[in-house]
Amino acid sequence: MMEIRYNPLTDEWVMVSSSRRARPVLPSENACPLCPGVLELEKNYDLATFENRFPALKMDAPEVVQENNLLKKMKSKGVCEVIMYTSEHNSALPRMSLNQIEKLILVWRDRTYEISKFNSVKYIFLFENRGKEVGATLSHPHGQLYAFPFVPKRIQAKLDSMKEHYSQYKKCVLCEIISEEIAKDERIIYQNDGFIAIVPFYARFPYEVHIYPKRHVTSILDMTNNEIKDFAKTLKAVTMKYDKLFAQEFPYMMCFFQKPFNVNENFEDFFHFHVEFYPPKRDKDKIKWMASVETGTWNFINPSLPKEVADRLKDAEVRLDD
Amino acid sequence: MERYRVILGERFTLPNKDCLLQFELVNLENTKKSYRLLKLFEIPVNVDKIFLNNWQSWGSCDSFPITLDISKYFENPPSKDFILAFTPEPKIFSNPENLMSDYFIAYGDTFMGFLKSEVSHNFFVYNKNKKSISVYVDLFGKELEPGEKITLEPVIVLKGNELEKLLETYGSLVADENKLNSDKEIRVGWCSWYQYFTNINYDELKKNVRILKKLREEKGIPYRFVQIDDGYQKDIGDWLKTNSKFPEGLNGIVKSIKEAGFIAGIWLAPFSISETSSIFLEHQDWLVKNENGAPKIAFRNWEKNIYGLDLSNEEVLNWLKDLFTELKRIGFDYFKIDFLFSGAIPGERKKKVSPIEAYRTGLKVIREAIGSSFLLGCGAPLLPSVGLVDGMRIGADTSPNWIEDIVSPFPNAKVALRNVVTRYFMHKRWWNNDPDCLLLRGKDTNLSKSMRRLYSYVSAALSNMIIESDDMGNVDEDGLNILKESLKLCDGEPRVFNLQTDKKVYVIGVKGLPNGNYIMIANLENEDLEIEIPKSAKQWTGIKSKTIKVPARDVVIVRDQVRKLKVERIRRKDDNRLVNYYWDGDSK
Numbered sequence A: 001m002m003e004i005r006y007n008p009l010t011d012e013w014v015m016v017s018s019s020r021r022a023r024p025v026l027p028s029e030n031a032c033p034l035c036p037g038v039l040e041l042e043k044n045y046d047l048a049t050f051e052n053r054f055p056a057l058k059m060d061a062p063e064v065v066q067e068n069n070l071l072k073k074m075k076s077k078g079v080c081e082v083i084m085y086t087s088e089h090n091s092a093l094p095r096m097s098l099n100q101i102e103k104l105i106l107v108w109r110d111r112t113y114e115i116s117k118f119n120s121v122k123y124i125f126l127f128e129n130r131g132k133e134v135g136a137t138l139s140h141p142h143g144q145l146y147a148f149p150f151v152p153k154r155i156q157a158k159l160d161s162m163k164e165h166y167s168q169y170k171k172c173v174l175c176e177i178i179s180e181e182i183a184k185d186e187r188i189i190y191q192n193d194g195f196i197a198i199v200p201f202y203a204r205f206p207y208e209v210h211i212y213p214k215r216h217v218t219s220i221l222d223m224t225n226n227e228i229k230d231f232a233k234t235l236k237a238v239t240m241k242y243d244k245l246f247a248q249e250f251p252y253m254m255c256f257f258q259k260p261f262n263v264n265e266n267f268e269d270f271f272h273f274h275v276e277f278y279p280p281k282r283d284k285d286k287i288k289w290m291a292s293v294e295t296g297t298w299n300f301i302n303p304s305l306p307k308e309v310a311d312r313l314k315d316a317e318v319r320l321d322d
Numbered sequence B: 001m002e003r004y005r006v007i008l009g010e011r012f013t014l015p016n017k018d019c020l021l022q023f024e025l026v027n028l029e030n031t032k033k034s035y036r037l038l039k040l041f042e043i044p045v046n047v048d049k050i051f052l053n054n055w056q057s058w059g060s061c062d063s064f065p066i067t068l069d070i071s072k073y074f075e076n077p078p079s080k081d082f083i084l085a086f087t088p089e090p091k092i093f094s095n096p097e098n099l100m101s102d103y104f105i106a107y108g109d110t111f112m113g114f115l116k117s118e119v120s121h122n123f124f125v126y127n128k129n130k131k132s133i134s135v136y137v138d139l140f141g142k143e144l145e146p147g148e149k150i151t152l153e154p155v156i157v158l159k160g161n162e163l164e165k166l167l168e169t170y171g172s173l174v175a176d177e178n179k180l181n182s183d184k185e186i187r188v189g190w191c192s193w194y195q196y197f198t199n200i201n202y203d204e205l206k207k208n209v210r211i212l213k214k215l216r217e218e219k220g221i222p223y224r225f226v227q228i229d230d231g232y233q234k235d236i237g238d239w240l241k242t243n244s245k246f247p248e249g250l251n252g253i254v255k256s257i258k259e260a261g262f263i264a265g266i267w268l269a270p271f272s273i274s275e276t277s278s279i280f281l282e283h284q285d286w287l288v289k290n291e292n293g294a295p296k297i298a299f300r301n302w303e304k305n306i307y308g309l310d311l312s313n314e315e316v317l318n319w320l321k322d323l324f325t326e327l328k329r330i331g332f333d334y335f336k337i338d339f340l341f342s343g344a345i346p347g348e349r350k351k352k353v354s355p356i357e358a359y360r361t362g363l364k365v366i367r368e369a370i371g372s373s374f375l376l377g378c379g380a381p382l383l384p385s386v387g388l389v390d391g392m393r394i395g396a397d398t399s400p401n402w403i404e405d406i407v408s409p410f411p412n413a414k415v416a417l418r419n420v421v422t423r424y425f426m427h428k429r430w431w432n433n434d435p436d437c438l439l440l441r442g443k444d445t446n447l448s449k450s451m452r453r454l455y456s457y458v459s460a461a462l463s464n465m466i467i468e469s470d471d472m473g474n475v476d477e478d479g480l481n482i483l484k485e486s487l488k489l490c491d492g493e494p495r496v497f498n499l500q501t502d503k504k505v506y507v508i509g510v511k512g513l514p515n516g517n518y519i520m521i522a523n524l525e526n527e528d529l530e531i532e533i534p535k536s537a538k539q540w541t542g543i544k545s546k547t548i549k550v551p552a553r554d555v556v557i558v559r560d561q562v563r564k565l566k567v568e569r570i571r572r573k574d575d576n577r578l579v580n581y582y583w584d585g586d587s588k
């Protein structure tokens, strides 16, 4: 069963994907299916992407029959891909060279560009789940891409809110926040010519960090060569700081927000590309759960002060030599 | 955005902010009433120049001084015979006191535009004496019962100093209103017109198909469709019979194109009927009439009077349906439909519908008959066509000549290219823009190499359709290289930054391409110029360059080169899943 179901109570879409296919057998119990030549990637590789073995969305998804107007559904037409950051099993964003992260950004760009050519694709979501706390079962460094045939609810909320600000002030809200944060310099944990990383004023998770390009760009495709280099440094700095904070591999969800594709609306002036990190921890050994309030009301209670977390992350010194 | 509902006749002041205006028309009399031209409102305007748009493909879209006199361009034939091509309101249009703008207009920091034209013709008139802009809707005699109320087609007002942003926003709002969804292959094509004009013959067509096939196979130039233009048909209106230059008929044309692996395309003027065609002889009742009941001349061309089909007549619609069904059956899959305005001329029709409603009915019949085949409009009222065509010509005919005059709408590479720039915002929002053909040959042309490059690069930067029109035997390496370079410029996110410049030198920023952003400076003037790159263009692309020298009638590109990875895309043998392997350019 593979389809997307509409929830008329919240105006959101739910992807149903229940596969009965058996998991493939690995050569040995401890073998990593993402290492070169084991299972998913037949060849040796530097960076690679592949379509999920058990995708929630695929281009040749089965047709759906509309039963009635109440219980609406749509075809699970889209793309789910795994993005391999490196063939080195024990690496991770904070341990990868800047050169490797730059190449990874080029791969993200290539996938975004290629997949945006499908007119049915409306939103391309790049993300990484790091650590078992957020459900990552394989430790080999990788991220994922979901290409949706609709604009997901939270993205739509962002678009609506940013558009509202633009129509009132004729200015991009993130451009304004960036100038404000730079002027105040209270919550910036790292910056270079092209990017700033901050614990935002409106952080929902205790260790939430956002990365904003200083120039108004709407997708990862808009970045210049220098910005790609600066983006690589920023990603490395943020993830190194996370690992340094408690001297442990810090789990996180890393989400990229770019403009929708193939939608007849002019997002160019009000939408601003950004990255959000949501670490599921509230302390070294304590989990920040998505519990009733967070899940049921979409309201977060942040038990820490963003400025104080920013100070600690700023003080976690890291070197970005290579 | 705020919405205002206004009852026509009530006092109304235009709000000084973005808003949507909806006007309601109520018949307050006790009898049936018919409505023609309605003025929605009039506002005083104190500016030196205005951004104007003509209703149809070939008409100008540009910023003009308010002193412009368009009427003088239509005083004598051949333009005089073509006035209905340029307006369904010839009296208002040719009054030298007026500057008319169809669908949208911009002045100072204000943009106004209609979101659709499905029933009425909607336009703006700047009056030079009154120094005011009046907003009009022409209902062409639509009748309302006593007490009946209708909502007129909505007007949007946008405020801002960057016209490109307002145009893009307007373009998207129109697209949304019309639920457009365009997903068609648009390049590269070949068309016979700008080399052969009406002299195209079967042997020349076959020769070109042969060369195009060779170029595709040996040089990897992705030619996909071949479209025969005007010159094959027996007469304007007799489309299924060919003239003596095509002895093997339409079947022969299709066969020779498809055998070489191309999509077969055909030109026709489906709403036009010549005075010598069989339809004119047999079915004068199928034509739009003047007030005396005689067939009304839509225009003169091919040294003949041409009439417009009455698209409110069921018999005409059936004929149209059969015509396109047959063309599709013969094997055509790409249709360039031209002189479409002749279906929308004002006049008497069988049913009481507006010319715009009749026009849309005709287009819908064609759309349904050809299914998912590509439909390219030309010589067409713009807004009524949104949602019904896949591609649209957005400028005058190009030409192997470059003429400085940018008001006259007759074939001219410069005036055609100007509209490619000024109407860039319609592309992908309303349809695929057709910039008109690229003429890349070195012979039989008055276009210099730099002009050819300029035209081609600008069309590509704006990601338009790419259609070449040359005797392919005349295209040398220079021509092929221009085409190859152009194709590398396509498919980014373009924006034009100085649409209202007095000198026709445009700065186009393009972002969103994997190999990097670029700024293109297109100089349409006959002088070398030094251009300061607008801050907004630098912001769009991240390119920091300040001033750029651009030679006369040439183009300069400033690039931000992004590092490249090599990629191998393969499908797994076991389950066909896509796998991409990436590595550094230098090593593997």
Ligand SMILES: [Zn+2]
Pocket: A032, A033, A034, A035, A088, A089, A140
């Ligand atoms: Zn591994």
Ligand SMILES: [Zn+2]
Pocket: A172, A173, A174, A175, A176, A215, A216, A217, A270, A271, A272
């Ligand atoms: Zn911004």
